[in-house]
Amino acid sequence: MKNIILIGMPGVGKSTIGVILAKEIGYQFVDSDLLIQKQENRLLKDIIAGEGVDGFLAIENQVNASIQVTKSVIATGGSAVYGSEAMSHLKEIGTIVYLKCSYETLSKRLGDLKGRGVVLKKGQTLKDIFEERRVLYEKYADIIIEENEKGIEETLALLLEALS
Secondary structure (H helix, E strand, O other), X not given: OOEEEEEOOOOOOHHHXXXXXXXXXXXXXXXXXXXXXXXXXXXXXXXXXXXXXXXXXXXXXXXXXXXXXXXXXXXXXXXXXXXXXXXXXXXXXXXXXXXXXXXXXXXXXXXXXXXXXXXXXXXXXXHHHHHHHHHHHHHHOOEEEEOOOOOHHHHHHHHHHHHO
16 A cells, blocks of 8 residues: 655644544654755754745745655645646656535634744734645645544544545
């Protein structure tokens, strides 16, 4: 079976659900944000502060485009969909699952964006990136899981069903 790649906004639970899914199906778990931090030897928010949004996106694209794993669940950063090389590569090595969540649910879950290392261009709001990215998530997704008001267990059950 191919890798499973989780995409979606920050706060949808890509890492949380990814870890549980990997255990459930006997796969490895890979968090692409951690790969970026390891390569750069800095936290995401420090990379964004140091390199700017475009610099960070270039690094993220390069790291994601070079992921070479099998039988893994890969949780990507929310901004991974801006990297076309990375997304083409991920589509080749796995099934892309979009964890979809309403804007209302997300804004409740997220709170302070700056502390999370969320990629925001100057003057952008959560609503702006939500609208901008939603189109990209839907474009790249092989499977879309509607998460609204569902807990982790329910989302996981939907995901397992969709993958079987």
